[in-house]
Amino acid sequence: MEENKIINGTNKEQGENIGRKRRKKPRPNGGEGQSHKQAASQDQNQNQGKAQQKQKQNGQKPQQKQNGQKQEKQEKQSAQNNANGQGKKNKNKGQPQKQQPQKNQNANKNQQSAKVTKEENRKDTYLYVIDGTLYVNLTNKCSNACDFCVRNERTSYYGHYLWLRHGDPTVEKVVQASKQFGDLSFLKEAVFCGFGEPTYKVAEMIALCDFFHEKGLKTRLNTNGQGNLINKRDIVPDLKGKIDFVNISLNASCYEKYQPICRSQFRESGFEGMIEFAKLCRCNGVQCRFSIVDCIGEAEVEACKRLADSLKIPLYVRSYITDS
Numbered sequence: 001m002e003e004n005k006i007i008n009g010t011n012k013e014q015g016e017n018i019g020r021k022r023r024k025k026p027r028p029n030g031g032e033g034q035s036h037k038q039a040a041s042q043d044q045n046q047n048q049g050k051a052q053q054k055q056k057q058n059g060q061k062p063q064q065k066q067n068g069q070k071q072e073k074q075e076k077q078s079a080q081n082n083a084n085g086q087g088k089k090n091k092n093k094g095q096p097q098k099q100q101p102q103k104n105q106n107a108n109k110n111q112q113s114a115k116v117t118k119e120e121n122r123k124d125t126y127l128y129v130i131d132g133t134l135y136v137n138l139t140n141k142c143s144n145a146c147d148f149c150v151r152n153e154r155t156s157y158y159g160h161y162l163w164l165r166h167g168d169p170t171v172e173k174v175v176q177a178s179k180q181f182g183d184l185s186f187l188k189e190a191v192f193c194g195f196g197e198p199t200y201k202v203a204e205m206i207a208l209c210d211f212f213h214e215k216g217l218k219t220r221l222n223t224n225g226q227g228n229l230i231n232k233r234d235i236v237p238d239l240k241g242k243i244d245f246v247n248i249s250l251n252a253s254c255y256e257k258y259q260p261i262c263r264s265q266f267r268e269s270g271f272e273g274m275i276e277f278a279k280l281c282r283c284n285g286v287q288c289r290f291s292i293v294d295c296i297g298e299a300e301v302e303a304c305k306r307l308a309d310s311l312k313i314p315l316y317v318r319s320y321i322t323d324s
Helices: 002-022 036-057 063-092 102-121 171-181 198-214 227-231 255-262 268-283 298-310
Strands: 127-130 133-136 189-192 218-223 245-249 288-293 315-318
Touching: 127 171, 133 171, 133 198, 171 198, 189 198, 198 218, 198 227, 227 268, 245 268, 255 268, 268 288, 288 298, 298 315
Parallel strands: 133 189, 189 218, 218 245, 245 288, 288 315
Antiparallel strands: 127 133
16 A cells, blocks of 8 residues: 555655646746747847947947938939939930030041142142143133033042132133143144033133134144123134134034933023024134034934035034043
């Protein structure tokens, strides 16, 4: 019985101890049913609260508050940068593109200035030689605007710049220019041609004929035949004894075909005046001929031959100049 009592007492004591071990210890701020996770979170909050209180005592701001202020400051800075960027974009909207750097602009300006200066300093060409013939460039004016004229396609003719930048030359300037060729004895003839209609300068042409005759040269006039219309008088008597040969550009057999390709400022009178000029040359003993370019077509070439024959004036068919 005593043994049983001891055993029972021992078991009873051990049971009480076991019961004490299994009894749950109350958690702070929570009941007995609170989970481990919640308890850990509360412990962490308590630790953070203690840390913040300690920071306050040391004169420091709580870390959470510092992080919040830092994040707020970053957001404000980002918003301000976006606003500045958008404002700059709106400000530049509609404005011209950024110009080239000043250095490149100055370089381009200097190159253009040098080119203009070179062109301005270039001397006008009054006389030029091709195949032993001296050509005289008296003016750039013309009463026609022919489709096939060489000056429509280029600024120079066989390397000679014939556009006059400083006005039509005087007789004295042409004579002075002739000195570059020496005594002129090696030349065949002097031809009044150039980039314009020479009969705009009848007085200068006649004076220069005397000069070239003295040098032993024959003289020739290449003309559109509208000299009488240009000068509003008959200039053929002025040519007699001065111009040794007159070449008249016919270019078509009638006005209806002439005007579309030659576009005379005198319109119908341009073609009629040219035919009348040729007749006056022949009647006054001034040797002359008609000329046409071969690009007008075989049928039109034949029609021009018939017209020239009816006027008893020779016809010269020349090749169209495609390169100079």
